[in-house]
Amino acid sequence: MGMQVTILGSSSAIPANDRYPSAQVLAYENRLYLIDCGEGTQMQMNRYNVKKNRINHIFISHLHGDHYLGLMGLLSSYHLFGRKADLHIYAPCELENIIELQKKAALTVFQYNVIFHTLESRLNNPIYEDDKLAVSAVPLSHRIPAFGFIFREKPAEPKIYKEAINVYKLSVEDILRIKRGTPFYDQNGQLVPRASLVYPDKKLSSYAYISDTIYDPTLAHKLKGIEMLYHECTFGEDMKTVAAEKFHSTAMQAANIALKAGVSLLLLGHFSARYKTTEALASEARSVFQNVLAVEDGGTYAVNSGMKNEL
Numbered sequence: 001m002g003m004q005v006t007i008l009g010s011s012s013a014i015p016a017n018d019r020y021p022s023a024q025v026l027a028y029e030n031r032l033y034l035i036d037c038g039e040g041t042q043m044q045m046n047r048y049n050v051k052k053n054r055i056n057h058i059f060i061s062h063l064h065g066d067h068y069l070g071l072m073g074l075l076s077s078y079h080l081f082g083r084k085a086d087l088h089i090y091a092p093c094e095l096e097n098i099i100e101l102q103k104k105a106a107l108t109v110f111q112y113n114v115i116f117h118t119l120e121s122r123l124n125n126p127i128y129e130d131d132k133l134a135v136s137a138v139p140l141s142h143r144i145p146a147f148g149f150i151f152r153e154k155p156a157e158p159k160i161y162k163e164a165i166n167v168y169k170l171s172v173e174d175i176l177r178i179k180r181g182t183p184f185y186d187q188n189g190q191l192v193p194r195a196s197l198v199y200p201d202k203k204l205s206s207y208a209y210i211s212d213t214i215y216d217p218t219l220a221h222k223l224k225g226i227e228m229l230y231h232e233c234t235f236g237e238d239m240k241t242v243a244a245e246k247f248h249s250t251a252m253q254a255a256n257i258a259l260k261a262g263v264s265l266l267l268l269g270h271f272s273a274r275y276k277t278t279e280a281l282a283s284e285a286r287s288v289f290q291n292v293l294a295v296e297d298g299g300t301y302a303v304n305s306g307m308k309n310e311l
């Protein structure tokens, strides 16, 4: 399965207009990563059939309630369901104390380990890495410390053509050297073009989650080459002043970042409750950058294809 994101919540501040506060699940190679966990995330997971137990890593952007008030409930449910697997949480530093206080008040000791990774002290990227994927944190400009997250597929080991192995009688050592990128010469001393030896590199998937932030043009540089960008768009351009006062962005500002970063697809989310529908925000963004979708709760968006399909 390629990289795809299911939106569980796209509302800013409060649940409204059938939109829940921020939460989304990134799926890649049968692994699930939770990004933010606003109020109601568990109910949304139930509704959209997200396999909670496959989540071992949770990324929390900042400690405004609309981004993490569902987390304690989720942790508590894991305890009640008898979870044993370690759970890693990447978040601003105060979150650990908040969780510990709630556990203490309830005289609860979880049956599984929660391992906190403080974002403030982990700015050497990546903050998380496995064999398939690396995650980096990006500091954002908000009223309190806030971080965006970039998920990047890691390059796979180059694959050698079977015919090349036969034609050039490649030894195991030759194969290892070619995989490492060493030039290969045939028996006559002629350089063999790399394209005749290895399959072409696959386009690597990447996804960035940028919420919440004031308009920050310097982000574009950090997001260069990202395939799919989710950028907060709390307001329309007519509310530009209010957006700046509240350290949020407008649809047009999100589109400017997408344009400057050269992303393939821009997803708009984190909508103010004042917008019952979001088409106007999407068309405002399209006046700057063509490939825009305003997300819907329950929508799944695949990186590279730009396809959206309801679960």
Ligand SMILES: [Zn+2]
Residues within 6 Å of the ligand: 012, 013, 022, 064, 066, 067, 212, 270
């Ligand atoms: Zn927010």
